[in-house]
Amino acid sequence: MTDSMQASTSAVDPADFFAAPVDPGSRDRLAATGLDYRVVDHDGSDFAAWLGVVGRGFLGEERTDTQVAAIRERSAHRRSTGVYDSTAPMADAPVATIASWIADLTVPGGAVIPSCAISAVTVSPTHRRRGIARAMLEGELAAAAAAGAPMAMLTVSESTLYGRYGFAPAALSAEWRIDVKRASWIGPIPDGRVDFVTREQARELLGTIHDRRRLSTAGEIPMQPGGWDGYTGTRPDAEKAGSKRAVRYADADGEVRGVAVYTVTENHDDFTKASVHVGYLLAETDDAYAALWRFFVELDLVAEVRAGELSVDEPLRWMLSDQRAATVTVMDHQYVRILDVKAALEARTFGAAGEFVLDVADPLGHTTGRWLLRVDGEGRGTVSRADDDAPAWAVPIALGIAELSAAYLGGVSIATLAAAGRVKTTDAAAAARTFGWHTAPRLSFWY
Ligand SMILES: CC(C)(COP(=O)(O)OP(=O)(O)OC[C@H]1O[C@@H](n2cnc3c(N)ncnc32)[C@H](O)[C@@H]1OP(=O)(O)O)[C@@H](O)C(=O)NCCC(=O)NCCS
Structure with missing residues (x-):
């Protein structure tokens, strides 16, 4: 924990997440293939090797000692995690990396929710396509959910990588x-x-x-x-x-x-x-x-x-x-990925009143289920588990968590997603009015 860490506006404590161990499920999966998945000591000697692997993963040159020192100082809020192969000749350098931290994401209406930002995702070319990235991403999402973060987010090198984990582009640039x-x-x-x-x-x-x-x-x-x-x-x-x-x-x-x-x-x-x-x-x-x-x-x-x-x-x-x-x-x-439907939807303001039953499919299980969303005239939503006696007039919306995440910031209309075959609903116009927002979402930099 450093001075640069911002106090969170919700129950999620960035310092707890920073200090949390790696997800035991992913650690065991990787251990079964002879790999060691662990958090890197930011202040220790491992950090320079970890950073070198991140740079190589993004096709960069080796960093100078001055650059390593500067990056170490400005990234002290990030939890750096690596996967190590003790049989490799450079066993002190990880074969895969990921960094994450808790940051406030602004949502429609001006509230912020603490979200797990993910960056520095690399797997060495020598270890690619063996499921290491999948194990790390599923691990980070599980760790974020365990810490109470209702959302995860990232910017991407390739569009094809993250939909499988439930992420979707929610703000275009x-x-x-x-x-x-x-x-x-x-x-x-x-x-x-x-x-x-x-x-x-x-x-x-x-x-x-x-x-x-x-x-x-x-x-x-x-x-x-x-x-x-x-x-x-x-x-x-x-x-x-x-x-x-x-x-x-x-x-x-x-x-x-x-x-x-x-x-x-x-x-x-x-x-x-x-x-x-x-x-x-x-x-x-x-x-x-x-x-x-x-x-x-x-x-x-x-x-x-x-x-x-x-x-x-x-x-x-x-x-x-x-x-x-x-x-x-x-x-x-x-890209955003909702981890907690109730906390995420109750944080934002909606464009119009309405009642909906969201039937959410989640490939990782974090949000699977039927959720009743009631939005009042002020645009405030309340969410509960939808049991069988959900009101008959509530509009059904069946969608994946990636589609709900895509629509979350108001960047794409539910009607557009329905027309694309990504969402099923009986009233796309009503859903579009409620989930819509009057200004386009934007993220003005990369992370
Ligand atoms: C992208 C990268 C992290 C993938 O690592 P990896 O360990 O090879 O990935 P995995 O073996 O765990 O693959 C996980 C899934 O992603 C898919 N996948 C991996 N790389 C992909 C790519 N470049 N394009 C499309 N799909 C990809 C796999 O087919 C697999 O699919 P499935 O599990 O749904 O069947 C790695 O290739 C890399 O470091 N690339 C360069 C740096 C980079 O672009 N990082 C991402 C920054 S946002």
Whole structure:
């Protein structure tokens, strides 16, 4: 447990989860094949070898001692777990890795629920396709459920990996490329001001503003320690830090409401056609949003502006004179997996009243069963086990836990899932109204 661990808003104690042993079921399964599944001592010598295997698993180069020390410091909140093969020549290095920690996920309505974030999932090419990843993932989900976490979540390298465990993409992300030579600004022109700030100032602003802003966007989680340094180039081991520029927006009262960091790539063939990559744009008011995007759309000597991990429903589209100036690519991004139907559904606010019997199939058994969901006029839901005397008027919805997880943040309509054959219900429109939400969920970074 470190100072960087945030206090949880619910009964789940991140420190208990951090200190928990690995799931005994998965440990025994792996032990039966001669492998040792264990938690790695974050402060001990094993950590460097564990980290080296994570880097190799994602095709990276070996890290320097300085980088290992920096990562050790900023990842002290993460429970690092490894699978070891004592018969391998490098027996001190694991053959598989996974990291997890408890973090608050914002849900529709602005509440947060403690969720088990999973990262650093690798299995060495020498040990692939023997069920090691399955054993670790099932183990982490069991450990998270045992700690009382109602949800697990992750971002993925490949879309094909996690549906089998009940995860689904619940917040998509959009990458924008704007041809700014044809996109004149038709949005508001706020009366505050945009000014350059230092990278250090930008890092501080990103931290403080995101901590407020994330609570109004379903799908967001807190940034991990050191994460903003990655955007602003303020880590001691940062490369090309000098290429990063930062601006902030202050409203007419002088309150800072937004900040953006970006890099410019010159075009040596045509000096008027540089390209800009917006690393992160954070705005907590509509004015800040408009002012910062206008800054980028109207930059001189720039032909293209790119930005990633945006919402699939950006107001920016309606601020450009020519919508086709923007090419938008949408991708699956924030995956969630409900572990506790009652706790998860009661945490969010729904879009409309209704009564439903959810018949949930769960490949791992955590949520299997029939659940009665009653949503009142305020959008508050209560969930109980549905017995045989569930009201006759309750709308039946039969679905897998992946589909319920997909719809949970309001990112996909139950009607769409029904049309895709992923959900069975007699009233897709009613289900869509209740599970829907008026803004698209978004996660603005990877973890
Ligand atoms: C992805 C990875 C962790 C899989 O590890 P593994 O131990 O080979 O996986 P398992 O043998 O436990 O396979 C579990 C299931 O996933 C499937 N699977 C594994 N890798 C897959 C892939 N790349 N694409 C599709 N399915 C895959 C298996 O077929 C198996 O299916 P089943 O159990 O439903 O029959 C490993 O290949 C790896 O480290 N890849 C590079 C790093 C990476 O991308 N990690 C994921 C980060 S989000």
